Amino acid sequence: MELKEIQNLIKFVAKSGASEVKLEMDDIKITIKTGSDEPNITYMQQPMAQQAAPAPAAAPAAPAASNESAAPAASASSDDKYITVKSPIIGTFYRKPSPEKDTFVEVGDSVKVGDTLCIIEAMKLFNEIESEVSGTIVKVLIDDMSPVEFDQPLFLVDPS
Template sequence: MDIKEIQNLIKFVAKSGASEVKLEMDDIKITIKTGGDDKGESTTYVQQIPMGTAHVAQAPAPAAPTAAAPTPAPATDENSKYITIKSPIIGTFYRKPSPDKPMFVEVGKTIKEGDVLCVIEAMKLFNEIESEVSGKIVKILVDDSSPVEFDQPLFLVDPS
């Protein structure tokens, strides 16, 4: 994506009236925030994503407005050895398949590829989120029945 395309995207977002737009492609991440009060102000963040980074849960990012503030990913040294499993969609996070059933996973449980970790409800559909890695659940970052955003960290997994 060149500078001219980014400028055209900024103009389009400013005219659309959206307060925030996030666009994520293979090698670039763009966040455009507008003032929202018709002053024509906008803030754009362009971030190059280094090639070779592994994304645990990845889905195409729609260029649609979102209203929630970005959630900071845990980036402390102690968590750097863990794999972060992120939400592939926007919706409501549930740790169990139904209120009377046990939780899918608990802290300390060993998981393998393909194990169901949680479900995310989006537009009355319950989407099972499966693990793409094997390891041990170290931390659950979201409370049950909480809303989650696209790419929001859900679990920390120790792959060793």
């Protein structure tokens, strides 16, 4: 097999979409792999509007900033005992099945596996997001009708 034939074979495999091709002939073995073993998924989303960053604080304000950074760390450690329900897709987050209906879940509600927590609209399709854990809703992390990204935290659930 000549170099030109191998190059043509590589181009053909790349165009075909196959992830791996093995070719064994009398005196030669060729393995062509394209991409990775994991599927290549591309997500597209419009960029969020950026807020202007506040001007840097003067030196006396620095101790106050360090106290503020300690408070979120303390709340983060208290959130460690909760399970975070994350968005499986990009879209728009809705807490209600329709504008005139009640929300699916509120803070303090008990949920079990399979209960609908919210809806995420993606490309005009409304996807019900079901709970994968049983427990109590501790916090709703997203406002109704807000855009969400893949793997963005939506709810905190206390499994106990």
